Amino acid sequence: MYSYCDQWQGIQQRRSSWQDGVYGTNCPIPPGGNFTYNMQFKDQIGSFYYFPSLAFHKAAGGYGGIRVLSRPRIPVPFDPPAGDFTILAGDWFKLNHTDLKGILDSGNDLPMPDGLLINGQGWNGNRFTVDQGKSL
Known part of the structure; x- marks a missing residue:
């Protein structure tokens, strides 16, 4: 393909x-x-x-x-952040992607996701250390 x-x-x-x-x-x-x-x-x-x-x-x-x-050389109107994190949230399905594609190809909507992934991990797999009062 x-x-x-x-x-x-x-x-x-x-x-x-x-x-x-x-x-x-x-x-x-x-x-x-x-x-x-x-x-x-x-x-x-x-x-x-x-x-x-x-x-x-x-x-x-x-x-x-x-x-x-x-x-x-181009200033920004704010102080540099104390830290920088990329956070990607996405749906997690127990079905594999070929099964999900089959559901869509048959004209149906996807089912409700089985969970949430944050940066590719479950809800308890991510930790971010931040300082109170600092900008991220």
Whole structure:
């Protein structure tokens, strides 16, 4: 199966918007192949995420966080944070992704998830140490 690349949720690109990963704007990546993205973001900083848009790749684990930092010569209107954490929350199903795809392909909605994953772990698998009164 050919794969289409990820979508970069909310990121505005300069001179590379054709690399948005949506079917029809990118050529498909053949099985066993790869593609290197060279993106130039349009004066944005912050936290974003990426995810596949086709063939139920997201349920198979194809998503993650992207942190876009400001350029050193462009000041930001706030102090640097005391810490920085990427937190990704997602549904967890006992069924595997091919069974879930079969449910969707038959015209039905997905069932309620069996649990919640935070950074790929269950609710009690993540710990973050923070300092009271500090910005993250």
